[in-house]
Amino acid sequence: MSDLPLQCQNLKEQVESILQLLQQEPTLRYQDITPVQTSLSKVISPKFEIVFAGAFSAGKSMLINALLERELLYSAEGHATGTECKIEYAEVDKERVVLTFLSEAEIREQAVYLCQQLGFKTVPNINQADVINLLRQGSQAIIQQEGGESKSERAKQAKALILLLEGYIANRDRINTVNNATYSMEQFYFSNLKQAAGYARRGSNSAVLKRIEYYCNHPLLQDGNIIIDTPGIDAPVEKDAQLTYAKIQHPDTSAVVCVLKPASAGDMTKEETELLELMRENGGVRDRVFYIFNRIDEAWYNTQLRQRLDDLISGQFRNSSKVYKTSGLLGFYGSQIKQTSQRDRFGLDSVFAESIKGLDGKEETPQFVYAFNNYCVNSGKLSSTKFRVSVNGFETPNQNYLRILGDWGNELIEQLIQDSGTEEFRTAITRYLMEEKRPQLFKNLADDLEDVCIKLKKHYQSVQRNLDSQPQEIEAMKAQELQRLNQQLQQIGREFNEHITQEVNQIINNSCDAFEADFKQLQSRMIRRLDELLDTFSVASAYRRATISHPRNATAPLIAILVEAFYYLANQLEDILVESSQQLAANFFQRLIEKIRNSEYYRHLYSLLDHDGGIEQEIRILEKLITQTLMSAASVECDRFVRESPRFYDEGTFSIYQFRQTLLQTSQGYDAESIVEAEPAIRQLLKLDFEPKVSQTIRKSFRQTINQTLKTQLLPMADQQADVILQQYPQARAYLEKTLQQEAEEKIANNRRLLSVLEENIQAYNLAAFNINSCLQTMQLSDHLLPIIGNADFIYATPGSLNTDGKFASNGFVNSDGLVDEIAEV
Numbered sequence: 027m028s029d030l031p032l033q034c035q036n037l038k039e040q041v042e043s044i045l046q047l048l049q050q051e052p053t054l055r056y057q058d059i060t061p062v063q064t065s066l067s068k069v070i071s072p073k074f075e076i077v078f079a080g081a082f083s084a085g086k087s088m089l090i091n092a093l094l095e096r097e098l099l100y101s102a103e104g105h106a107t108g109t110e111c112k113i114e115y116a117e118v119d120k121e122r123v124v125l126t127f128l129s130e131a132e133i134r135e136q137a138v139y140l141c142q143q144l145g146f147k148t149v150p151n152i153n154q155a156d157v158i159n160l161l162r163q164g165s166q167a168i169i170q171q172e173g174g175e176s177k178s179e180r181a182k183q184a185k186a187l188i189l190l191l192e193g194y195i196a197n198r199d200r201i202n203t204v205n206n207a208t209y210s211m212e213q214f215y216f217s218n219l220k221q222a223a224g225y226a227r228r229g230s231n232s233a234v235l236k237r238i239e240y241y242c243n244h245p246l247l248q249d250g251n252i253i254i255d256t257p258g259i260d261a262p263v264e265k266d267a268q269l270t271y272a273k274i275q276h277p278d279t280s281a282v283v284c285v286l287k288p289a290s291a292g293d294m295t296k297e298e299t300e301l302l303e304l305m306r307e308n309g310g311v312r313d314r315v316f317y318i319f320n321r322i323d324e325a326w327y328n329t330q331l332r333q334r335l336d337d338l339i340s341g342q343f344r345n346s347s348k349v350y351k352t353s354g355l356l357g358f359y360g361s362q363i364k365q366t367s368q369r370d371r372f373g374l375d376s377v378f379a380e381s382i383k384g385l386d387g388k389e390e391t392p393q394f395v396y397a398f399n400n401y402c403v404n405s406g407k408l409s410s411t412k413f414r415v416s417v418n419g420f421e422t423p424n425q426n427y428l429r430i431l432g433d434w435g436n437e438l439i440e441q442l443i444q445d446s447g448t449e450e451f452r453t454a455i456t457r458y459l460m461e462e463k464r465p466q467l468f469k470n471l472a473d474d475l476e477d478v479c480i481k482l483k484k485h486y487q488s489v490q491r492n493l494d495s496q497p498q499e500i501e502a503m504k505a506q507e508l509q510r511l512n513q514q515l516q517q518i519g520r521e522f523n524e525h526i527t528q529e530v531n532q533i534i535n536n537s538c539d540a541f542e543a544d545f546k547q548l549q550s551r552m553i554r555r556l557d558e559l560l561d562t563f564s565v566a567s568a569y570r571r572a573t574i575s576h577p578r579n580a581t582a583p584l585i586a587i588l589v590e591a592f593y594y595l596a597n598q599l600e601d602i603l604v605e606s607s608q609q610l611a612a613n614f615f616q617r618l619i620e621k622i623r624n625s626e627y628y629r630h631l632y633s634l635l636d637h638d639g640g641i642e643q644e645i646r647i648l649e650k651l652i653t654q655t656l657m658s659a660a661s662v663e664c665d666r667f668v669r670e671s672p673r674f675y676d677e678g679t680f681s682i683y684q685f686r687q688t689l690l691q692t693s694q695g696y697d698a699e700s701i702v703e704a705e706p707a708i709r710q711l712l713k714l715d716f717e718p719k720v721s722q723t724i725r726k727s728f729r730q731t732i733n734q735t736l737k738t739q740l741l742p743m744a745d746q747q748a749d750v751i752l753q754q755y756p757q758a759r760a761y762l763e764k765t766l767q768q769e770a771e772e773k774i775a776n777n778r779r780l781l782s783v784l785e786e787n788i789q790a791y792n793l794a795a796f797n798i799n800s801c802l803q804t805m806q807l808s809d810h811l812l813p814i815i816g817n818a819d820f821i822y823a824t825p826g827s828l829n830t831d832g833k834f835a836s837n838g839f840v841n842s843d844g845l846v847d848e849i850a851e852v
Contacts (some may be wrong), residue, residue, distance in 0.1 A: 030070070034801035041066050041475065043794040047787055048482055062478060064309045065471040068280055074463065075252045075278050079270050080285030081298055082258030083176060085320040087111075088354035089285060090255055092448040093455070094244050095361045098219075099255055100227035109232055110269060111255040113240040115247035123211045123222035124239040130203045133194050133234060136263050137161075140187040144168060144180065158191050186233070186263065193234035206236055246452075251459050254279075259297045267297075274304050274311075281314035283455075290324040292334045294342075312470060316455060317343055322351040322447060323397060326405040350451045356401065357448025359394040363431070364439050372431045374424060382424070391423045398442070399426050407445045413438060465805050472802055472810035479812050482791065486815060489784055496777050511758055514634065519748030521627040522641065526744035529618060534733050544613050545732075548606040549724040555602045556720050559595050560713050565705040568594070584688065584708075587701060591712055592668050599720065600664035603728070607656040610732070615649040631751065634758045639751045644743060652739050659731045663723050671715050684711050788815050 030037065045062065049055045068074075078086045087099035090113070099111055116122065128136075134152055146164055151157045165184035172181035200207055211222035219242055225231055226238050247253070256273055257266035273279060282305050286298055305311055319339070325332040343349050359377065366373040374382055378392040402408060402415040413434060417426045431438065443449055532538040568590040572582035619642060622628050631639055688707040795812040802811055 031801065031804045033797075033804045036797065037801055038066065038070050040794040040797045040801075041471070043790060044475065044478060044482070044798075047791055048478055050787070051482075051485055054481060054485055057478065057481060059478065061309055061474040062471070064277065065467070065474045067277070068310060069467045069471050071250070071278075071280075073250045073252055073278070074280045074459070075254055076281045076283060076459075077254045077256060077273055077279050078283045078285060079256050079259065079274055079301060080318075080320075081287050081295060082182065082260050084258065084285040084287045085354040086258075086283075086285045087255055088358055089283075089318065089320055089352060089448070089451075090253055092352075092354045092358035092361065092446075093246060093253075093452050094242070095358075096223075096242065096244070097227070097358070097362070098223045098240055098242065100229060100232045109235045109238055109257070110273070111238045111240065113242060113247065113253040113255075115251070116241035116243055118243045120241065121219040121243055122241050123216070123219060123226065124208060124241075125211070125214075125222075125226060125235055126206050126208045126237040126239075127197065127201050128234050128236045129206055130194075130201055132206075132236070133190060133201070136190055136265070137187065139263060139265070140183050140190070143183050144187065152191065152194055158195070162188055162191060189229045189233040192230035193232070196230055197234055201234065246456055246459065249459065249463075259301050260295065271301075271304060274301070275308055277308075277310050279308065279310055281316070282311055283316045283318060285318045285320050287321065288319060288335055288338055290321040290331075292331050294338065313346075314466070315346070316348045316350065316451075317346060318451065319349070319351045320354050323353040323356055323401060323405065326407065327400065348454070350447055350454065352447035352451050353397075354446075354448065355394060355397055356442055357446035359398075360439055360443040360446060361448075364436060364443075368428075368432060371428055374428070389422075389424060395423050395427045399423055399430070401442060401445070402430055402438075405445070408438075408441065413441070465807060468802060468805045469807055469810055472798075472807060472812065475798070476810070476812060479791075479795065483813055483815050486784060486788060486791075489780070493777055493781050493784070496773075508759065508762065511634070511762060512752075512755055514630065515752050515755055515758060518627045518631045518634075519751040521625070522622075522751065523744045523748045525622070525625060525627070526740050529621070530737050530740050533614075533736060540617055541610075541614060544610050545729065548603070548610055551602050551606050552599065552720055552724050555599060556595075556716060559598055560709050560716070563591060563594075563705075563709055563712065565702050565708055569701055581697070582701070584701070584704075587708060588711070591708070592670075595712065595716055596664050596667035599667060600661055603660040603664055603723075604657050607660045607732075608653055611649065611653040611656055614736075615645060615652075619645055634762060635754060636761050639747075639754050641747060641751075644747055644750075648739055648743055652735055655735050655739075656732060659728070659735070663728055663731070667716065667719055671718055684714060791815060 041062065045059055048057060048059065078090060080086050090099055091097050094113070098113065130152070137152055141161070144165070146161065165188045168184040169175055169181050172178045172184075175181055175185045194201065200209065211219075214222065214225065216222040216225065219240070223240070226235060254273065256270040257263075259267050259270050261267045261270075274282065284298075284301065284305065286294065288294055288298075305315055319335065325335050339349060359373075362377045363373045366376060370376040374392075374395075378394070381392045382390045384390045399417050402413075403417045408415060415430055415434065415438075417430075421429065529538070533541050536542060565587060568587045569582055571590050572586040576582070622641060622645070628638060628641070631641075684707065688704055688711055792814050795814055799811045799814075802808070
């Protein structure tokens with residue numbers, strides 16, 4: 027866009043100043059400022075990109091040609107533009123075209139894709155003439171089968187493949203293997219824009235061009251306006267369609283001209299519906315969308331189609347003021363033939379010179395001529411009293427065209443252009459771009475920024491009220507702090523109690539990860555130790571211990587061996603469970619003390635008493651008590667292992683079967699050897715007995731003991747300690763009185779500092795808002811001024827209410843809302 031007004035030169039800095047103030051406040055820094063940043067970028071950007079988007083053959087290129095009244099872009103029935111075209115402003119003597127070609131790799135990729143879609147099994151080698159000829163023949167056959175180039179999606183893809191291959195052959199020397207080659211029009215020896223545009227418009231050339239940049243002279247392109255023509259959203263090559271979707275979502279896109287096909291198709295396609303939804307998601311576009319129902323002339327001849335179109339517009343687009351019906355074909359060529367006469371047969375020998383050349387030497391009929399003749403006699407647009415036009419069957423379409431224009435001339439052409447709707451659309455978009463665009467961008471910025479300003483103002487008010495509520499004198503500050511002391515101690519005790527309760531509940535609910543890891547370690551040690559004891563149990567050693575206990579006897583029964591084994595295993599497991607319980611308790615209390623030390627209530631208590639009120643000492647005492655309790659519980663638990671499991675001797679169990687088998691084996695003799703030989707069986711018997719008992723201990727009974735012990739010991743301690751903390755009020759008061767003088771002085775000084783910072787921030791805000799408001803007033807947007815902080819209600823700054831430093835021209839801020847103490851120096 028052209029240079030901003032003088033009052034708006036520093037707009038970016040002023041807006042960023044307000045956003046920076048917002049980011050300085052911890053409670054506001056997460057406010058979404060994306061809308062403000064997007065609106066600001068649109069206001070200060072030197073470019074304003076208008077993207078033309080729509081379906082294949084919707085007439086986007088023809089409509090752009092009609093707007094600019096120049097044949098720049100390629101447009102043909104059944105051909106899909108796969109190239110992004112950008113049109114920017116240039117002075118008359120600096121018009122030019124810049125062409126960027128697809129790379130050979132990109133062309134090959136498109137050819138492979140199209141071949142796959144068409145069902146060709148040949149892998150295209152675009153450098154082999156015979157392969158290219160086969161593909162062209164196959165594509166031509168498909169077009170004939172489908173009944174024409176634009177009769178089906180398959181026919182469109184076949185035509186796209188033909189143009190792609192022809193374009194590659196014609197421009198092979200200009201195409202790089204991997205990189206995109208860019209050329210100026212001088213490198214093609216074109217002397218003017220018309221020659222360069224003519225080259226780019228040829229279908230085969232357009233097919234291998236990645237991007238075309240036109241720089242031409244037209245009032246519509248002034249003030250930084252850029253027109254972007256994109257591939258169809260349902261283009262034969264999917265990659266081309268994705269290019270359009272990406273451009274719609276790009277932050278540089280500022281407005282969209284959505285060219286729709288219902289005028290010729292009757293209904294919105296799925297792709298068109300998705301396009302409309304996508305546009306609404308781009309905050310950079312907002313409501314800057316023009317809906318163009320192109321090819322409206324096709325609805326003139328079909329009452330049912332016309333009614334469906336009217337119903338669609340009144341239903342889905344009734345809330346939009348930017349809806350237009352156009353015929354780009356009639357509008358563009360109507361503007362072109364205005365410059366012709368009978369000397370060049372009203373354009374047949376000039377504008378349409380290329381399209382009327384037939385292969386057999388006969389003169390072809392341009393598409394526009396058919397549309398023109400149809401308009402004259404069937405559209406119902408021409409007044410029968412003003413234009414008495416007829417089309418004779420004995421004349422060719424070209425002869426009818428020449429005769430009608432010879433009779434009615436420019437008067438009929440002017441009526442044609444008016445009925446095409448392109449003049450209305452050109453007038454509307456010109457008015458928008460030249461008169462409405464810039465104020466609307468500034469209005470959007472002001473609206474987005476106002477939300478930020480209101481939040482900032484309310485925050486400053488809240489901060490000011492809080493500071494005003496604080497005592498301003500040292501004695502008052504001390505009295506307030508002493509009055510709050512009892513409440514603080516009570517709150518600390520309550521938070522300590524809640525903390526201990528939370529820790530206990532986490533253990534009971536198995537939600538303390540660290541404790542669960544420690545308990546699993548206890549379980550693992552018990553299981554590993556049992557396995558080790560069973561694997562290494564020696565029947566010979568047990569036999570010796572049994573006979574030593576009875577010196578008069580030379581042998582020992584199986585029962586004596588089992589008794590020795592039960593005592594041995596139980597005692598060994600007890601050692602492990604006691605040791606693990608000690609470690610479990612030690613780890614738990616170490617973590618608990620660390621959490622207490624790191625808590626806010628603990629730091630607060632220390633600041634009030636200069637010690638922790640005996641919390642840590644009480645925890646350590648309780649740690650010893652709980653550890654001893656758990657050790658005793660572990661001894662009792664393992665002492666029960668000496669007795670057989672309740673169902674060990676039940677009939678029908680494997681354990682009783684194993685016992686009998688072992689007894690049978692050991693009773694075969696009376697020496698030690700018969701007992702020792704049964705060692706595997708005895709180990710298996712012990713395993714059958716001990717595994718269920720140990721499992722019951724580590725998975726259920728001992729965990730319940732731990733939970734109950736912690737609960738019954740910690741919760742009463744927490745209640746008692748909360749009372750102890752509250753009873754420390756005399757010590758806290760004595761300590762507080764020693765330090766309160768200095769703290770009160772520091773707090774009052776800090777409050778004054780905070781107030782000073784607040785005043786500086788308000789000054790910075792008001793200055794930025796004042797400058798932004800000056801800019802908004804220049805844009806005739808006095809109804810969208812930003813609020814200035816001062817009175818209880820918003821004050822809207824104008825150049826007369828603040829001076830150039832952001833100070834009020836009157837006696838300073840009114841202090842009715844307590845927002846500012848006395849800021850006459852803002």
